[in-house]
Amino acid sequence: MHGAVLLDENDEVIRPALIWCDQRTEAQSKELERTIGLDRLIQLTCNPPLTNFTLTKLLWVREHEPKNWQRVRKIMLPKDYVRLRLTGESAIDVADASGTLMLDVAHRTWSSEVLSKTGIDVKLLPKLFESQDICGKLSQAGADATGLRAGTPVVAGAGDQAAGAVGMGITRAGVVSATIGTSGVVFATTDHPSLDPKGRLHTFCHAIPGRWHVMGVTQAAGLSLRWFRDRFGAGPDDGRDPYERMSDEAATAPAGSEGAFWAPYLMGERTPHLDPFARAAFVGLSASHTRAHLIRAVLEGVAYSLKDTFSIFNEIQVPVERIRLGGGGARSPLWQQIQADVYAHEVEILKAEEGAAYGAAILAGVGSGCWRSVDEACDAVVRIAKQVSTNKEASSTMQRGYQTYRRIYPALHSIFAEDQSTSAN
Numbered sequence: 001m002h003g004a005v006l007l008d009e010n011d012e013v014i015r016p017a018l019i020w021c022d023q024r025t026e027a028q029s030k031e032l033e034r035t036i037g038l039d040r041l042i043q044l045t046c047n048p049p050l051t052n053f054t055l056t057k058l059l060w061v062r063e064h065e066p067k068n069w070q071r072v073r074k075i076m077l078p079k080d081y082v083r084l085r086l087t088g089e090s091a092i093d094v095a096d097a098s099g100t101l102m103l104d105v106a107h108r109t110w111s112s113e114v115l116s117k118t119g120i121d122v123k124l125l126p127k128l129f130e131s132q133d134i135c136g137k138l139s140q141a142g143a144d145a146t147g148l149r150a151g152t153p154v155v156a157g158a159g160d161q162a163a164g165a166v167g168m169g170i171t172r173a174g175v176v177s178a179t180i181g182t183s184g185v186v187f188a189t190t191d192h193p194s195l196d197p198k199g200r201l202h203t204f205c206h207a208i209p210g211r212w213h214v215m216g217v218t219q220a221a222g223l224s225l226r227w228f229r230d231r232f233g234a235g236p237d238d239g240r241d242p243y244e245r246m247s248d249e250a251a252t253a254p255a256g257s258e259g260a261f262w263a264p265y266l267m268g269e270r271t272p273h274l275d276p277f278a279r280a281a282f283v284g285l286s287a288s289h290t291r292a293h294l295i296r297a298v299l300e301g302v303a304y305s306l307k308d309t310f311s312i313f314n315e316i317q318v319p320v321e322r323i324r325l326g327g328g329g330a331r332s333p334l335w336q337q338i339q340a341d342v343y344a345h346e347v348e349i350l351k352a353e354e355g356a357a358y359g360a361a362i363l364a365g366v367g368s369g370c371w372r373s374v375d376e377a378c379d380a381v382v383r384i385a386k387q388v389s390t391n392k393e394a395s396s397t398m399q400r401g402y403q404t405y406r407r408i409y410p411a412l413h414s415i416f417a418e419d420q421s422t423s424a425n
Helices: 026-035 038-045 054-064 066-070 078-087 094-100 112-118 140-146 160-167 222-232 242-250 291-315 333-343 355-367 374-381 392-405 408-424
Strands: 005-007 074-076 091-093 127-129 134-137 153-155 174-180 184-190 202-205 212-218 261-263 281-283 320-327 347-350 384-388
Touching: 005 078, 026 038, 026 054, 026 112, 038 112, 054 066, 054 094, 054 112, 074 078, 078 091, 078 134, 078 140, 078 153, 091 094, 094 127, 094 160, 094 202, 153 355, 160 174, 160 184, 160 212, 160 320, 160 355, 174 291, 174 333, 184 291, 212 291, 222 242, 222 291, 242 291, 242 333, 261 291, 261 392, 261 408, 281 408, 291 320, 291 333, 291 392, 320 333, 333 347, 333 384, 333 392, 355 374
Parallel strands: 091 127, 174 320, 320 347
Antiparallel strands: 005 074, 134 153, 174 184, 184 212, 202 212, 261 281, 347 384
């Protein structure tokens, strides 16, 4: 999602893509606030200008690499470049296009006002489709490259989060997913564009016609655990998966990690802080803390960061009746339990683990006529493997811990904001 792939008149890549987590575009984000206005931009696109979004990356290239920008004839997202190579068609779905900051999300069309005020020619952008729509067929070149049959229909698809939600059956209001991959996402379906007036959540078109979704994003969710593993190791190698070994080690520490906290801001933060300069920290350490405490603190800190989104859902009255877990955080029994305790809500684990790939297959099935709708498809193929209930005592500890966690970012911000101001001067 959000990555900027720039092509010339021969459909050749001009420069390496600027991907979703690239934070170089803070100045362009601020410029959009000045030229269009924060409130107006949220009205037009349902989202604030963040460094992650594609438009800010286009503006950066135009400003810093004018010779490259002069060669641009097509702009697309990474998965859509793959489609171009498969079919020869320039296309994008409205769900993924929602993350470009150029889509009128409420009306599911490119925003003429945003494009006009930023000087982006709509001719550079792909044609818009609903996620289940067939938008091309496999060309002979695509068939030769893949071994698939020429003429195979290709649907528009979706970004990983919307496709993952389809794969997890998050198609109706009240059913919410919490997915921990490299980033972490809490995702809820809505029947209309639900706006957070403070811009802390993303409001995008869903991969289902006539529906939208709101989601909060933690930049470094699973990345936090991978960072710890890469820097400090996974413990003695007994042949098992390193994350399984780390999870078992963390399970020897009690809920709440005896006062140790992890603020997971390794790559700045989106929800709720919208702060690319936020920095991570272990907080509350004492001489009695062990590796087990620190690993558990990482697992808990990521869950706390996702709970921030649930808190905003409560503010703007997005219903949460069922929570389904996805990604790496759904594979660890300990992380499953931590999430149930932090969210103070039973969580569900699905039989199919690969949510986004599964969702893409479901969308392809709907597009090719296997099912009449995404709802019908999900009702037929999405299955619950188990439920994990909250541990009342541990959950009580985690609710107190969450109140402490919420005080950590303001304290860190007071340090790093001052450092940023000093370096700017």
